[in-house]
Amino acid sequence: MLEINLQYDWENFHAHYCVGISKGVTTLLGGSGEGKSTLLHLLGGFLDGRGELRFHEESLLSLPAYERPISTLFQSDNLFPQLTVFDNVAIGLSPSLALTADQKDKVLWALEKTQLADKADRFPQALSGGQAQRVAIARVLVRRKPILLLDEPFSALDPALREEMLYLVNDVTLELGLTTLLVSHLPQEASLVGGRVLLIEHGRVAAHESVSVLSQDVAHPLFSHYLGASNRSTNP
Amino acid sequence: MAIYQALRFEFDLNKASFLALLQVLICTLFAVIVYRLAPVNRQDMSLLSIKSYALKDSFLSKIGDAIALLCAFVLVIPPFLAIFDPMFSPIFLQALQSKALWNAVFVSLQIAIPAAMVSLFLGVSFGVLARFCMARQYLHILPSKLEHLGNMILMVPGLVIATGLFLFLRDLGWGLGSSYWVVVWVNAVMALPFVLRALMPMMYQQERRFRNLYLSLGVRAGSRWRLEWPLLRPSIAQAFGYALLLSLGDMGVIALFGSQGLVSLPLYLFQLIGSYQLEEGACVAVVLILLCLALFFCSSFFIGGRKAIGALHARN
Structure with missing residues (x-):
């Protein structure tokens, strides 16, 4: 169990994430600039946040990035x-x-x-x-490392390849028993890997649900704004 | 020039320090105005190599270009060739045999190599500090300030700095014995803006692209240097080369602090011309230029590792 209670401020952006994440894949959804990547950077130790970060009762916050039980895949480089x-x-x-x-x-x-x-x-x-x-x-x-963070690492790949990579991530997660957090801007990716979804809005965790909420006939009230009307019609 | 006179001929230290201060004041005032007015320079570096596209132009404009290039060629190249002309006169061999010349070469190297090393060390230290501060809370304002600090020498002539340093060391009781170190240090600081110009883009780029990766993998200190070395070495070689050439060619500080035992090539050249030995002076100039070329080549060959980089590309 990865327990997060983190605050972070940068100029006009004030984030406060409060959530517990279990084993398996969790997809972070949310619009651009809502603070998905910020959460990942806080977890990875690339930004300094305040609050608490525990993994199996061990506090990670005071550890430098390379001593945390975390591997990160960045968008590029x-x-x-x-x-x-x-x-x-x-x-x-x-x-x-x-x-x-x-x-x-x-x-x-x-x-x-x-x-x-x-x-x-x-x-x-x-x-x-x-x-x-x-x-x-x-x-x-x-x-x-028991935690894997993925910051849209496949967004530059074409759809078929992206799908293949997501399956690979899923396999690795299951095989090694990882706690995987995947930032994505495509709800389809969340449906593909399964697990749970986190909706991030204004630097807060707005919802933490099973991925099945994305495929319901009537969109979950918290997700409806993010998914928008057009998206629902493609997900009957 | 007034400072030079005050120090060299009158040995009026008060006057010299007053004049130095005056010059610092004028330069600072001017620099502040320029920095206020100048827009912020935003750079963005891309690793993607620039693609060249075929240019559409007519036959006529091509001819125009060719003529313009030819004119530039004719105007620029002959003076360069003329510098080497004394090599073919019989005096050249005589000049080569003079002991004073080789002494001057030795003194020049004795000044230029340590100065370049100090300059490079300062530049790398500035770079490491600046890139650490980049995009961090509270510290992100520092990198540009550090660069300004490194460029400070452009606002204040080396002679002024040298005067200040000399007076300072004199107060500490070092006296004239410190003049060698004053020359080395001031030459190093004078080369710093060019060293920074050569180093910073690559250092910033490495940090910007790989900071998080280095951090997450725990690649630090020695390991990081080993990783970055093949990418940084061309910039380091260039920086070292600039610093060497600037120190070799510098005439300002050495003119003030040079003494019987401390005559560098440019000063020797100046003395020869001052005593109307123009032919010998021309020979010395050739030696100076050849020395510059040789050192720059050595710097880019051994530090820059042209071969190593070529091999890296060939393997891909």
Whole structure:
């Protein structure tokens, strides 16, 4: 259980998130500028918030980002262009890139798992967008952190590829028993991965429901504003 | 010039420090006005390489361009070639054998290399501090202030800084023995704006793109330097090269603080011309230019690692 009670202020934006998140995938929905990414950045330790953040009774707030039990996939720039695919995964285990034989096997296993074994010596420049994000997922696999944060990492991919990546995220979440938070601006993505949805509005958690609310005939009152009239007709 | 006279010929320290202050005041006033009026410069760097599109132009305009280029070529190139002309005169070999010349080369290197190192160290320190402060609560106003601080030397001539530093060290009881260090330090500070110009864009870009990734993976200090080195080294080489050349060519500070044992190449050149040994002076100029070219090449070859970068691209 990830318990969040966090406050954050930046100029005119005052956020206060208060929610408990259980194992499995939770999708963060909400309009642009409502504070979805802010929540993720607070959890990841990239912004300093006030309040409480606990995971299995352990307080995370005072920990720097790299000591939190968290892996993050960013929207872009997840890979270092000067490192090979292998090294980009390996850096998740050791910042100095000095690996034991055991760790090397682990990296190879993760590359196998993400179907990148033949790309190990390539540089990120030579990869497609989908492959690049798969390398980042391979890094998540080797890091084995119990919480996974995804900040719209697939928004630049075409629909079929995006779907494939979401399934991969879902598999990884189930297999490793992760608590996964996925920021998305597409309600369809939430329906695809299942689990629960969080609706973020004005820096507050407006709703925390099972994903089935998105496919109801009559939209949930809290979601109706976000989904809008046009969206409902495509989701009968 | 008045400061120079006050210090060099009259040794009137009060007058020198007063004049230095006056100059600082004038320059600061001017700089403040410029900064008030100048719009904020917004930069955005993209990693995407620039695509070139075919230009549509007529045959006539192409000819026009060619003529313009040719004119520029004819006007710009000959003076450069003329500088090397003394190489072919018999005096050149004689000049090369003079001990004073090689002493001056040695003194120049003795000043330029430490100055460039100090300048680079200052520049990198400024850069690391500035990029740490970037986009952070309360601290985000600092980066531009730090850059202004680094550029301060452009407002105040090196001679003025040198005078101040000299007077300060004299008060501490260091006297004339400190003049070598004054020259090194002031040359380093004078090169700082150029060093910053060369370093900052790449350092900022790295921070902007990868700050969160570095943070989440715990890549810090040495590990981070090792990762960034291949990307930063061309900028570092360029910065080092600029600092070297500026210190090699500087005539302001050394003119004031140079003494019997501290004659750099430009000062030697100045002395030769001052005593109407124009031919020898021309030879010294050639040596100075060759030295500049050689050092800049070394800097970009060894620090910049042209080969290493070429290899990186070839592997892709």
